[in-house]
Amino acid sequence: MLQHLFLNIDAGTIDWSRAQFALTAIYHWLFVPLTLGLAVIMGIVETNYYRTQKAISKGNGDKSVAEFWKDAAKFWQKLFGVNFAMGVATGIILEFEFGTNWSNYSWFVGDIFGAPLAVEGIVAFFMESTFVAVMFFGWKKVSPGFHLASTWLTGLGATISAWWILVANAWMQYPVGCEFNPDTMRNEMVSFAEVALSPFAVSKFFHTVTSAWIIGAIFCVGVCCWYLLKKRHTKLAIESMKIGAMVGLIACLLTLATGHKSAQDVAEVQPMKLAAMEALYNGGTDIGLTAVAWVNPFCQPDYQNEAEPPLKLEMPYALSFMATNDIHGYVPGINDILNGYTTPDGKVEPSIDEKIERGKKAIEALAGYRAAKFGSSDDGSTAAAHLKVLQENMKYFGYGYIKDKNDIVPFVPVNFWAFRIMVGLGCLFILFFLLIVILTYQIPFISVFTRRLLAAVGLLPETEADCYAVTNLPAWHYWLAIILIPLAYIGSECGWLVAEFGRQPWTIQDMLPTWAAVSDLNSGSVALTFFLFLILFSTMLAVEISILLKQIQKGPELSE
């Protein structure tokens, strides 16, 4: 993984800068999904309060039921608030790192990156902060309808913020709507709509947000199970668990569907990432999806000489279907991408060596253009000639920095295993939520049948087989749900590992590799801030978990 020792800039700078960025992004991502997920849970809980409150005002409601939902809404909002407060400004550090560690990148991306981030900042500040205030302070100040709207708008604001961040991220993976200006050395936006509504961004947004709902749902169910384990606040636990399980099940299915679309986008614009995720050395048509295989987690496989990883167990045709929506679809492998390939429909993809040549031409043309343009003797024709060459080869600009074609192969083990952990946990969560839905909702025939089936295989006590209660299950059932909370985070972070490791070495796909994007800093100073962050983030995380656990321990504050 440390492959930059041949560079003339400080060798460790790239890897420390990458490690620091990864650490910050991973830390930031601990808070975001719970914010997005809990926003849905608390929104639904408060909607229940609003509906029961409205029924009371019409004369046919039960005041105690309304009070119950109000207390429940306040409880989930309190946990949301703790997480929200702890996550505030953790993303800002990423922007500092762009300016210091990735200065070439920062300048090169120009306003394309700045515009979405600015919109995000404005939305986050005005929308979230306004409605968060009404949500926390406004229970006795505004009408129930206005309060409910504020609660949903708080979640919507956070979700819109995520949209803009993901637009910026998607642009790095699939740079569209821009033109490189060699005078300013910046990519300039030519179509805001193309950047903001890039298909890659749309898929990424829906996949990310729906997966965040899973974390919110698992957190909710986990907290409820802890109360059931302790036999406290059982009504809140059962009712919230019903909501959490249903949100989780729907979110899982949506994540599955959006993940399929994301995979197709990756297959189209980042085929190397897909090949690394699958440890697919040699591609073709009718390709199966690898369920498991032995890919050594610690070293890059010998993809040039091996036909496929050992002990491979695959689902026939599934990768072709996942990538192209056609079970006979063509999927290129690592060697195909390195050596160039032609798809069955005649599309020719040049080899990496060819791309390297064209990238070098682009960089030489850039140097020539700037020398002619900003020198004193050119009449404009030399600059124009260089500009023409630059524009013809700009698509492969980044390949001009590649010394060895194997440098464009990301570290396969991380992609391969992170993808499997993410998908494996996703499947586990579908089963988990399905089971909770069946156990908590009284679904005719299905609930009883499932309970009897579980009792028959020893997963449920016989005494629980013919009832609908979830309050007297064995303790390990509740612990299982609680353990799933950290697993949900691991699954989510693995998704990001696939997204970001898979596009290495590119900071901007095909345009700028990490070793061209990084600032010429001393690696020692980057390492110092890395460890500074490690201490800071660990402390803050410990504080957050401690406050969150205290609030869960305390439970809801009941109305008088």
Place this chain on the structure above:
Amino acid sequence: MDLSYICNIILKMMPMRKNSIFHRVIDLYYDGFRSMRLGRTLWAIILIKLFIIFVVLKIFFFPNFLKQHADGDEAGFVASELVERSQP
């Protein structure tokens, strides 16, 4: 001095009707900040965090690299960096 104190000062200084939107908004924040319990801890953490991020980290550890090294010609600096790094 906390945020509810500031809201209170605004409420006292600004002559306005009690049912005006502005008064109700300030009152929302005033009452909200005043009655916070867990919120006080969270605000304290947020402020400490913002201080560390914007004062300590930004000023001492994350200077603007290009401003420090490019002498006002950022485009020229980045161009020469990107051209040089492509050399074998």
